[in-house]
Amino acid sequence: MTMIDIYNEIENGERISKVECIELLKKGDFLKLGELAGKICFKKHPKRVVTFILDTNINYTNVCYARCSFCAFYRNKTDKDTYTLSIDELKSKIKDAEKKGVTTALIQGGLNPDLPYSYYLDLVSELSKSSVYVHAFSPPEIDLMSKISKKSIKEVFSDLNQAGLKTMPGGGAEILSEPVRSKISPKKINTERWLEIMEEAHNLGIKTTATMMFGHIETDEDIAEHLENIRSLQDKTGGFSAFIAWDFKKENNELGKQVTKTVSGIDYLKIVAVSRIYLDNFDNIQASWASQGKDVGEVALHFGANDMGSMLVEENVMRQAGFRAESTTKEIASIIKKAGFKPALRTTDYKIIDYL
Numbered sequence: 001m002t003m004i005d006i007y008n009e010i011e012n013g014e015r016i017s018k019v020e021c022i023e024l025l026k027k028g029d030f031l032k033l034g035e036l037a038g039k040i041c042f043k044k045h046p047k048r049v050v051t052f053i054l055d056t057n058i059n060y061t062n063v064c065y066a067r068c069s070f071c072a073f074y075r076n077k078t079d080k081d082t083y084t085l086s087i088d089e090l091k092s093k094i095k096d097a098e099k100k101g102v103t104t105a106l107i108q109g110g111l112n113p114d115l116p117y118s119y120y121l122d123l124v125s126e127l128s129k130s131s132v133y134v135h136a137f138s139p140p141e142i143d144l145m146s147k148i149s150k151k152s153i154k155e156v157f158s159d160l161n162q163a164g165l166k167t168m169p170g171g172g173a174e175i176l177s178e179p180v181r182s183k184i185s186p187k188k189i190n191t192e193r194w195l196e197i198m199e200e201a202h203n204l205g206i207k208t209t210a211t212m213m214f215g216h217i218e219t220d221e222d223i224a225e226h227l228e229n230i231r232s233l234q235d236k237t238g239g240f241s242a243f244i245a246w247d248f249k250k251e252n253n254e255l256g257k258q259v260t261k262t263v264s265g266i267d268y269l270k271i272v273a274v275s276r277i278y279l280d281n282f283d284n285i286q287a288s289w290a291s292q293g294k295d296v297g298e299v300a301l302h303f304g305a306n307d308m309g310s311m312l313v314e315e316n317v318m319r320q321a322g323f324r325a326e327s328t329t330k331e332i333a334s335i336i337k338k339a340g341f342k343p344a345l346r347t348t349d350y351k352i353i354d355y356l
Protein backbone atom coordinates (compact mmCIF):
# COMPACT_ATOMS: atom_id res chain seq x y z
CA MET A 1 0.00 0.00 0.00
CA THR A 2 1.38 3.42 -0.97
CA MET A 3 1.02 6.67 0.94
CA ILE A 4 -1.40 7.85 -1.76
CA ASP A 5 -3.59 4.80 -1.04
CA ILE A 6 -3.63 5.64 2.66
CA TYR A 7 -4.46 9.31 1.95
CA ASN A 8 -7.32 8.15 -0.32
CA GLU A 9 -8.67 5.85 2.39
CA ILE A 10 -8.70 8.76 4.82
CA GLU A 11 -10.37 11.06 2.25
CA ASN A 12 -13.05 8.39 1.80
CA GLY A 13 -13.75 8.34 5.53
CA GLU A 14 -12.35 4.84 6.05
CA ARG A 15 -10.77 3.76 9.32
CA ILE A 16 -7.02 3.30 9.03
CA SER A 17 -5.11 0.38 10.56
CA LYS A 18 -2.28 0.46 13.09
CA VAL A 19 0.22 -0.38 10.33
CA GLU A 20 -1.07 2.54 8.27
CA CYS A 21 -0.81 4.78 11.31
CA ILE A 22 2.87 3.85 11.62
CA GLU A 23 3.33 4.69 7.92
CA LEU A 24 1.74 8.11 8.48
CA LEU A 25 3.98 8.79 11.46
CA LYS A 26 7.10 7.73 9.57
CA LYS A 27 6.45 9.05 6.08
CA GLY A 28 3.32 11.21 6.12
CA ASP A 29 3.62 14.55 4.34
CA PHE A 30 3.31 17.26 6.98
CA LEU A 31 0.93 19.55 5.10
CA LYS A 32 -1.12 16.66 3.69
CA LEU A 33 -1.66 15.32 7.21
CA GLY A 34 -2.79 18.77 8.33
CA GLU A 35 -5.20 19.05 5.39
CA LEU A 36 -6.73 15.61 6.02
CA ALA A 37 -7.01 16.13 9.79
CA GLY A 38 -8.48 19.62 9.26
CA LYS A 39 -11.18 18.18 6.96
CA ILE A 40 -12.12 15.47 9.48
CA CYS A 41 -12.28 18.06 12.24
CA PHE A 42 -14.50 20.32 10.13
CA LYS A 43 -16.90 17.41 9.48
CA LYS A 44 -17.20 16.82 13.23
CA HIS A 45 -17.33 20.53 14.14
CA PRO A 46 -18.86 22.36 11.16
CA LYS A 47 -19.68 25.48 13.18
CA ARG A 48 -15.94 26.14 13.56
CA VAL A 49 -16.26 26.65 17.28
CA VAL A 50 -13.02 26.17 19.24
CA THR A 51 -13.43 25.69 22.95
CA PHE A 52 -11.25 26.12 26.02
CA ILE A 53 -11.70 25.94 29.76
CA LEU A 54 -10.86 28.22 32.64
CA ASP A 55 -9.06 25.77 34.79
CA THR A 56 -6.83 25.43 37.82
CA ASN A 57 -4.54 22.49 38.39
CA ILE A 58 -4.04 21.55 42.03
CA ASN A 59 -1.59 18.86 43.11
CA TYR A 60 -2.57 17.70 46.59
CA THR A 61 0.70 15.93 47.46
CA ASN A 62 4.17 15.64 45.95
CA VAL A 63 5.02 12.47 47.91
CA CYS A 64 5.17 9.58 45.47
CA TYR A 65 6.64 6.10 45.55
CA ALA A 66 6.48 5.56 41.79
CA ARG A 67 9.52 7.74 40.95
CA CYS A 68 8.85 7.83 37.22
CA SER A 69 12.06 8.81 35.44
CA PHE A 70 10.35 11.62 33.49
CA CYS A 71 8.87 13.30 36.55
CA ALA A 72 10.37 16.42 38.13
CA PHE A 73 7.51 16.81 40.57
CA TYR A 74 7.66 13.86 42.97
CA ARG A 75 9.52 13.72 46.29
CA ASN A 76 10.46 10.74 48.45
CA LYS A 77 8.70 10.82 51.77
CA THR A 78 12.00 11.45 53.61
CA ASP A 79 12.83 14.53 51.50
CA LYS A 80 12.72 17.91 53.19
CA ASP A 81 10.47 19.64 50.67
CA THR A 82 7.50 17.26 50.69
CA TYR A 83 3.97 18.55 51.12
CA THR A 84 0.46 17.19 51.44
CA LEU A 85 -2.41 19.65 51.40
CA SER A 86 -5.04 19.25 54.08
CA ILE A 87 -8.69 19.33 53.05
CA ASP A 88 -8.91 22.84 54.55
CA GLU A 89 -5.94 24.00 52.48
CA LEU A 90 -7.55 22.54 49.39
CA LYS A 91 -10.80 24.31 50.21
CA SER A 92 -9.01 27.61 50.50
CA LYS A 93 -7.29 27.07 47.12
CA ILE A 94 -10.69 26.33 45.59
CA LYS A 95 -12.08 29.51 47.15
CA ASP A 96 -9.26 31.53 45.57
CA ALA A 97 -9.93 29.86 42.23
CA GLU A 98 -13.64 30.63 42.57
CA LYS A 99 -12.81 34.33 43.04
CA LYS A 100 -10.79 34.28 39.81
CA GLY A 101 -13.78 32.89 37.91
CA VAL A 102 -12.27 29.42 37.47
CA THR A 103 -14.90 26.84 36.53
CA THR A 104 -12.96 23.59 36.96
CA ALA A 105 -10.24 22.24 39.23
CA LEU A 106 -8.10 19.45 37.85
CA ILE A 107 -6.88 17.73 40.99
CA GLN A 108 -4.13 15.13 41.00
CA GLY A 109 -1.30 14.06 43.24
CA GLY A 110 1.61 11.72 43.73
CA LEU A 111 1.07 8.13 44.84
CA ASN A 112 1.33 8.69 48.57
CA PRO A 113 0.64 5.43 50.43
CA ASP A 114 0.26 7.23 53.78
CA LEU A 115 -2.94 8.98 52.82
CA PRO A 116 -6.05 7.19 54.09
CA TYR A 117 -8.90 6.27 51.76
CA SER A 118 -11.15 8.77 53.56
CA TYR A 119 -8.85 11.63 52.40
CA TYR A 120 -9.87 11.10 48.76
CA LEU A 121 -13.56 10.83 49.54
CA ASP A 122 -13.45 13.92 51.77
CA LEU A 123 -11.52 15.79 49.08
CA VAL A 124 -14.23 15.14 46.52
CA SER A 125 -17.22 15.69 48.80
CA GLU A 126 -15.86 18.88 50.42
CA LEU A 127 -14.59 20.49 47.22
CA SER A 128 -17.73 19.59 45.32
CA LYS A 129 -19.66 21.92 47.63
CA SER A 130 -18.11 24.93 45.83
CA SER A 131 -19.16 26.20 42.42
CA VAL A 132 -15.86 24.90 40.98
CA TYR A 133 -16.24 21.58 39.22
CA VAL A 134 -14.01 18.80 40.57
CA HIS A 135 -12.21 16.87 37.82
CA ALA A 136 -9.93 14.62 39.81
CA PHE A 137 -7.42 11.76 39.97
CA SER A 138 -6.09 9.36 37.34
CA PRO A 139 -5.93 5.56 36.95
CA PRO A 140 -2.71 5.15 39.03
CA GLU A 141 -4.34 7.03 41.94
CA ILE A 142 -7.51 4.93 41.63
CA ASP A 143 -5.34 1.79 41.71
CA LEU A 144 -3.69 3.04 44.93
CA MET A 145 -7.10 3.82 46.48
CA SER A 146 -8.22 0.30 45.65
CA LYS A 147 -5.14 -1.14 47.39
CA ILE A 148 -5.46 1.08 50.48
CA SER A 149 -9.18 0.44 50.90
CA LYS A 150 -9.02 -3.20 49.80
CA LYS A 151 -12.02 -2.44 47.60
CA SER A 152 -12.49 -3.27 43.93
CA ILE A 153 -12.02 -0.56 41.29
CA LYS A 154 -15.78 -0.59 40.77
CA GLU A 155 -16.41 0.01 44.48
CA VAL A 156 -13.84 2.83 44.60
CA PHE A 157 -15.48 4.57 41.65
CA SER A 158 -18.88 4.06 43.15
CA ASP A 159 -17.71 5.67 46.45
CA LEU A 160 -16.08 8.59 44.59
CA ASN A 161 -19.12 9.01 42.41
CA GLN A 162 -21.37 9.19 45.46
CA ALA A 163 -19.00 11.77 46.94
CA GLY A 164 -19.48 13.87 43.81
CA LEU A 165 -16.88 12.78 41.23
CA LYS A 166 -18.37 12.90 37.73
CA THR A 167 -15.29 13.02 35.47
CA MET A 168 -11.64 11.98 35.69
CA PRO A 169 -8.56 13.21 33.80
CA GLY A 170 -6.74 10.68 31.63
CA GLY A 171 -3.37 11.05 33.33
CA GLY A 172 -0.77 8.40 34.01
CA ALA A 173 -1.01 7.07 30.46
CA GLU A 174 2.28 8.43 29.09
CA ILE A 175 2.74 5.80 26.38
CA LEU A 176 0.44 2.79 26.65
CA SER A 177 3.01 0.36 25.34
CA GLU A 178 4.81 -1.95 27.76
CA PRO A 179 8.37 -1.74 26.36
CA VAL A 180 8.23 2.01 27.12
CA ARG A 181 6.35 1.91 30.43
CA SER A 182 8.64 -0.75 31.86
CA LYS A 183 11.56 1.64 31.32
CA ILE A 184 10.15 5.05 32.22
CA SER A 185 7.63 4.17 34.94
CA PRO A 186 8.16 0.56 36.07
CA LYS A 187 6.43 1.09 39.42
CA LYS A 188 3.30 2.54 37.92
CA ILE A 189 0.32 0.49 36.72
CA ASN A 190 0.76 -1.20 33.35
CA THR A 191 -1.19 -0.64 30.14
CA GLU A 192 -3.71 -3.38 30.84
CA ARG A 193 -4.53 -1.99 34.29
CA TRP A 194 -4.81 1.60 32.98
CA LEU A 195 -7.32 0.45 30.37
CA GLU A 196 -9.20 -1.73 32.86
CA ILE A 197 -9.61 1.22 35.27
CA MET A 198 -10.77 3.51 32.46
CA GLU A 199 -13.29 0.90 31.34
CA GLU A 200 -14.71 0.65 34.88
CA ALA A 201 -15.00 4.45 35.06
CA HIS A 202 -16.80 4.60 31.72
CA ASN A 203 -19.12 1.73 32.67
CA LEU A 204 -20.22 3.75 35.70
CA GLY A 205 -20.88 6.82 33.58
CA ILE A 206 -17.71 8.64 34.68
CA LYS A 207 -16.33 10.29 31.53
CA THR A 208 -12.58 10.68 31.22
CA THR A 209 -10.04 12.13 28.86
CA ALA A 210 -7.14 10.21 27.34
CA THR A 211 -3.64 11.64 27.28
CA MET A 212 -0.28 10.80 25.75
CA MET A 213 3.18 12.08 26.60
CA PHE A 214 5.58 11.60 23.69
CA GLY A 215 9.03 12.76 22.58
CA HIS A 216 11.26 10.59 24.79
CA ILE A 217 12.22 6.95 24.18
CA GLU A 218 9.10 5.80 22.36
CA THR A 219 9.06 4.69 18.72
CA ASP A 220 6.41 5.40 16.10
CA GLU A 221 5.21 1.84 16.71
CA ASP A 222 4.68 2.64 20.41
CA ILE A 223 2.65 5.75 19.54
CA ALA A 224 0.48 3.69 17.18
CA GLU A 225 0.03 1.07 19.92
CA HIS A 226 -1.06 3.82 22.34
CA LEU A 227 -3.58 5.24 19.87
CA GLU A 228 -4.87 1.75 19.07
CA ASN A 229 -5.37 0.96 22.77
CA ILE A 230 -7.49 4.01 23.39
CA ARG A 231 -9.41 3.76 20.10
CA SER A 232 -10.35 0.14 20.92
CA LEU A 233 -11.57 1.09 24.38
CA GLN A 234 -13.51 4.02 22.96
CA ASP A 235 -15.23 1.60 20.54
CA LYS A 236 -16.31 -0.43 23.57
CA THR A 237 -17.37 2.32 26.00
CA GLY A 238 -17.56 5.71 24.25
CA GLY A 239 -16.40 7.14 27.59
CA PHE A 240 -13.47 9.30 26.45
CA SER A 241 -14.45 12.94 26.03
CA ALA A 242 -11.17 14.10 24.48
CA PHE A 243 -7.61 13.23 23.55
CA ILE A 244 -4.69 15.39 24.66
CA ALA A 245 -1.07 14.88 23.60
CA TRP A 246 1.81 16.77 25.14
CA ASP A 247 5.50 16.51 24.63
CA PHE A 248 8.01 15.42 27.22
CA LYS A 249 9.88 18.18 29.08
CA LYS A 250 13.52 17.29 29.75
CA GLU A 251 14.35 19.66 32.58
CA ASN A 252 14.99 18.48 36.15
CA ASN A 253 14.35 14.78 35.61
CA GLU A 254 16.35 11.59 35.05
CA LEU A 255 14.89 10.70 31.67
CA GLY A 256 15.83 14.13 30.33
CA LYS A 257 19.52 13.23 30.69
CA GLN A 258 19.09 10.24 28.36
CA VAL A 259 16.91 11.81 25.70
CA THR A 260 18.73 13.69 22.96
CA LYS A 261 15.84 14.41 20.60
CA THR A 262 13.78 17.58 20.95
CA VAL A 263 10.14 17.81 19.90
CA SER A 264 9.69 20.61 17.37
CA GLY A 265 6.45 22.42 16.62
CA ILE A 266 6.24 20.35 13.42
CA ASP A 267 6.62 17.08 15.36
CA TYR A 268 3.86 18.18 17.71
CA LEU A 269 1.49 19.20 14.91
CA LYS A 270 2.08 15.90 13.14
CA ILE A 271 1.01 14.03 16.28
CA VAL A 272 -2.12 16.19 16.57
CA ALA A 273 -3.01 15.47 12.93
CA VAL A 274 -2.36 11.71 13.10
CA SER A 275 -4.36 11.52 16.34
CA ARG A 276 -7.33 13.25 14.69
CA ILE A 277 -7.11 10.86 11.73
CA TYR A 278 -6.62 7.67 13.75
CA LEU A 279 -9.01 8.43 16.61
CA ASP A 280 -12.08 8.52 14.39
CA ASN A 281 -14.31 7.79 17.39
CA PHE A 282 -13.14 10.83 19.41
CA ASP A 283 -15.05 14.10 19.10
CA ASN A 284 -12.49 16.34 20.72
CA ILE A 285 -8.77 16.65 20.12
CA GLN A 286 -6.98 19.20 22.25
CA ALA A 287 -4.09 21.42 21.23
CA SER A 288 -2.01 21.77 24.35
CA TRP A 289 -0.78 25.34 23.87
CA ALA A 290 0.60 25.16 27.39
CA SER A 291 2.95 22.43 26.18
CA GLN A 292 4.22 23.82 22.86
CA GLY A 293 3.41 27.51 23.05
CA LYS A 294 0.62 29.67 21.71
CA ASP A 295 1.81 29.88 18.09
CA VAL A 296 1.88 26.12 17.69
CA GLY A 297 -1.45 25.90 19.53
CA GLU A 298 -2.93 28.29 16.99
CA VAL A 299 -1.63 26.29 13.99
CA ALA A 300 -2.89 23.07 15.61
CA LEU A 301 -6.43 24.32 15.02
CA HIS A 302 -5.71 23.73 11.32
CA PHE A 303 -4.23 20.30 12.06
CA GLY A 304 -7.31 18.66 13.54
CA ALA A 305 -7.59 20.20 17.01
CA ASN A 306 -10.91 21.76 18.06
CA ASP A 307 -10.02 22.66 21.62
CA MET A 308 -7.33 24.87 23.16
CA GLY A 309 -7.33 23.07 26.49
CA SER A 310 -6.95 24.85 29.75
CA MET A 311 -6.26 28.41 30.64
CA LEU A 312 -4.18 27.35 33.60
CA VAL A 313 -4.19 29.25 36.83
CA GLU A 314 -1.88 26.85 38.65
CA GLU A 315 0.28 24.13 37.12
CA ASN A 316 2.92 22.60 39.38
CA VAL A 317 4.06 19.57 37.45
CA MET A 318 5.21 21.35 34.31
CA ARG A 319 6.50 24.29 36.33
CA GLN A 320 8.83 21.92 38.22
CA ALA A 321 10.13 20.80 34.84
CA GLY A 322 11.12 24.39 34.08
CA PHE A 323 8.14 25.19 31.91
CA ARG A 324 5.61 27.81 32.82
CA ALA A 325 2.66 28.77 30.69
CA GLU A 326 0.39 31.68 31.38
CA SER A 327 -2.32 33.38 29.46
CA THR A 328 -5.63 35.18 29.80
CA THR A 329 -9.10 34.41 28.55
CA LYS A 330 -8.87 37.39 26.23
CA GLU A 331 -5.58 36.27 24.75
CA ILE A 332 -6.73 32.69 24.08
CA ALA A 333 -9.97 33.99 22.54
CA SER A 334 -8.01 36.32 20.25
CA ILE A 335 -5.66 33.48 19.18
CA ILE A 336 -8.70 31.39 18.23
CA LYS A 337 -10.28 34.28 16.31
CA LYS A 338 -7.02 35.02 14.52
CA ALA A 339 -6.91 31.40 13.36
CA GLY A 340 -10.40 31.82 11.85
CA PHE A 341 -12.53 30.11 14.48
CA LYS A 342 -15.18 31.09 17.03
CA PRO A 343 -13.94 30.95 20.64
CA ALA A 344 -16.13 29.57 23.40
CA LEU A 345 -15.63 28.75 27.04
CA ARG A 346 -16.67 25.21 27.92
CA THR A 347 -17.24 22.87 30.85
CA THR A 348 -15.14 19.76 31.51
CA ASP A 349 -17.68 17.67 29.62
CA TYR A 350 -17.46 19.95 26.59
CA LYS A 351 -20.69 21.88 27.03
CA ILE A 352 -20.51 25.50 25.90
CA ILE A 353 -20.74 28.04 28.73
CA ASP A 354 -20.28 31.21 26.71
CA TYR A 355 -19.23 32.41 23.26
CA LEU A 356 -16.57 35.11 23.39
Ligand code: SF4
Pocket (backbone or CB within 6 Å): 064, 065, 066, 067, 068, 071, 072, 073, 074, 109, 110, 111, 140, 185, 188
Ligand atom coordinates in the same frame (compact mmCIF):
# COMPACT_ATOMS: atom_id res chain seq x y z
S1 SF4 B 1 4.41 11.08 37.23
FE1 SF4 B 1 2.95 10.83 38.91
S2 SF4 B 1 3.24 8.69 39.52
FE2 SF4 B 1 5.06 9.23 38.35
S3 SF4 B 1 6.54 9.97 39.90
FE3 SF4 B 1 5.43 11.78 39.14
S4 SF4 B 1 3.80 12.06 40.59
FE4 SF4 B 1 4.52 9.96 40.85
